[in-house]
Amino acid sequence: MDTLNSSVTKRYLPWVVAAALFMEQLDATIVNTAIPSIAASFDVTPLSLKSVVSSYILALAVGIPVSGWMADRFGTRRVFSIAIIVFTIASILCGLAVTPEMMVAARMLQGLGGAMMMPVGRLAIIRTFPKSELLGAMNFVIIPALIGPLLGPTVGGLIVHWFSWRYIFFINVPVGIIALFLVYRYMPDHASEHKRPLDVPGLILFSSGTALLSWLLEVFGEHTLAPMTALAVLGVSLGLLLAYAVHASNAQFPLLRLGLFRIRTFRISVLGGFVTRMGFGGLPFLLPLLYQVGMGLPAWKSGLLMMPSAIAAMGMKLFSQRLLKRFGYRQILIVNTICIGVTITTFSQVDSGTPLAAIAALGLMQGFFASMQFSSMNSLAYADIDAKDSSMASTMSSSFQQLSMSFGLAAGSLVAGWYLGNVVKTDPVLVTNALHHAFLTLGLITAASSFLFWRLKPNDGESISRGAVAE
Template sequence: MEQLDATVVNTAIPSIALSLGVTPLSLKSVVTSYILGLAVGIPVSGWMADRFGTRRVFLIAIGIFTLASVLCGLAPNAQMMTAARLLQGLGGAMMMPVGRLAIVRTFPKSELLGAMNFVIIPALIGPLLGPTVGGLMVHWTSWRAIFFINVPFGLIAMYLVWRHMPDYHGDERRPLDVLGLILFSSGTAILSWLLEIFGEHTQSVPTMILLLAVSVGLLAAYAWHASRIKFPLLRLALLKVRTFRISVVGGFVTRLGVGGLPFLLPLLYQLGLGLPAWQSGLLMMPSAAAAMGMKLIAPKVLARFGYRQVLVFNTLFIGLTIALYGLVGRETPLAAIVCISLMQGFFNSLQFSSMNTLAYADIEAGDTSMASTISSSFQQLSMSFGLAAGSLVTAWFLGRVPQTNQVLVTGALHHAFWALAVMTVLSAAIFWRLRRKDGDSISRGRAVAKEAEPVAQ
């Protein structure tokens, strides 16, 4: 539901704006409010799961998301739509970290990679079908149907969660760090919002600088506060665990390049190649399809080569595929574009599977909730930074190029792709700091266990 909604809503923005009597640009708040909901809700999700149990929190999260979907479908104006999307973001914020936490606590590390990939494959149906399904639903029915369709799926999911989901609680009852929640959530919410509106000139430069300073100040105040109390909202000391730190920081830097692709590719296809929106949407599907295929073989690849080799060389391959988009023009065969898209989805999928599971390689069982929350928080920020980086690079190269001149627009976008490719390749230096056997407890867990058996005997 979450992945499908994210892609479908973007497709339906023009129809929603027409129905509510506003301009499409003014509905940017519909997208940013969801991001703000995520920024505020993710940091507290781990504490809630430890305190109230994974089953109850996940059940409530789906309920909030489904209720908010109904409110979105009933929204009579842009203000109510924005408020409902904010509520939907809060529900979505608890779904991902708590769901991941339940998986980490259910499966041993040797089975974690396969279990996570098994769960992620259905989620990839969202970006695979989202643009096409959204376009068809808006064309044949109403934009309100894209929200109402969540109701039956939400009810089924709630029933399955109640009947079958394990109910894990924290090892110790820790109080909620209210001050930390205010500082961190406020800082990330302001920063995420600034990054979402970056480059749109909806705020004056002094205002943007002031808000950026406030955001950085709040986050710095949280870091100081967290170092002085026993039970912080996010225990940043976990970043001292080398594999966890490399996974989080390396993933953050990688997404600076990869995160700009959803912004740049539609511009290349529609403005540069002159394709209609529906064809542009179809060209985004091979990437999601390849990502689903990679999830099936990722465990074997990691078991054969290990995390260090995979993350270093795969990062270089991602940079190469991004650079190949810088060679796509009107004369490029459609088959070649599809091949590049397949490679991009293939390598991106392997990268995210590797980074997301490496984070738990050396984390103790009692710290999995905190690790999941920290990882999810940094992922949310990295997605916002990635979109902002894509916007900045595009604006830098497009400059005053008239969008009616396809040749100049295509050339500017080519330079933008090459810049993002260089940014992505640079993140390989972070993964280079991994050691050869890092992550073996996940990628080669069974082999490690067998070697340890004679010692135990």
């Protein structure tokens, strides 16, 4: 345990984690607005560059389980520092990339750095704050982090409009230096007294299965695989994941302890969140394409249209705790999930004739509901988790969150690519029609996930929402 004073730690730790999340979220969103410009620079189609976005999130999903083990063994401060250094160096490499392959490789390295940042920061929060203060602490961390999505599309659009897209990656350098300073000064050094061994077979099985499945979704959307080949790859990936489930049930120290899914609130939060994020996860990639390719807007205007969603998301964080206390997790998650699905499907009506004010209003609604949803799902996962299982719960929750976002990006581009087929992908009308089908599909998936939250009980999560540990 670190020697930092407890009150000092509680005061500054959220800022430390928020600084790292700001850098990660800024980079995750700033590249979306620049996708058409990057595609023109590499002489490829915008849809073919979805791997630039999905590879980053896939690397997060694969690397997160290892980061939990690293934090337990080497301490949160050391791992967090290494993560920031790796992320910053990878950002420089992204800016220097001259081919799509180099960009994807650098983005994967970025993802590995982000994989060590996000769960380790969350672990530090969970181990520092009692459960009754957890929702407020996590909300505080997320509020500054949302500045990244707020500034990302706008700054990215302005940089692409006035300079080169390469500069969008170089702005991580000063942010990384500031975050590294905060880590060394204020990050507590939590480490486990019992050093569990790394589950290497489990890591190989889980990582291989998830990587193959995400890759299959990506290439299937481009129609580059024969049906029988695609089925074979699908069978291998599902077989690897099933083999991991069997392995985890018999391993003494599994990479992800699946037995935690026996806890109802944790199971519903993670699985319901997986489906919800899978539907929602394609929007950061599809919306810039709709605005720039479909509607013909410049990059800076596309970025400005992303701002209302981030502003509403930041505002909702100030009210989420009151709403959860008043209505409870069950009622909030059922109704709010449907509202997110409705806002996503409404984007299928947006085209070049839609007033920009109406698009901004739709973005405000989307950010409002999405922020409420993620605050609820993220905190509900720890409502009935014992302190000794908090590290594993955080690792599993983070893994499934990032994996669902990767699947969401792949599913959204798959639907858009499917309707585009082999026609010219620069025709605004054809691109808009294909994107409309993608929005409808993602919206229905998100709305359908509300059924998973019906299995919650009215008093589930009160240990978090009411600030008192339940009996």
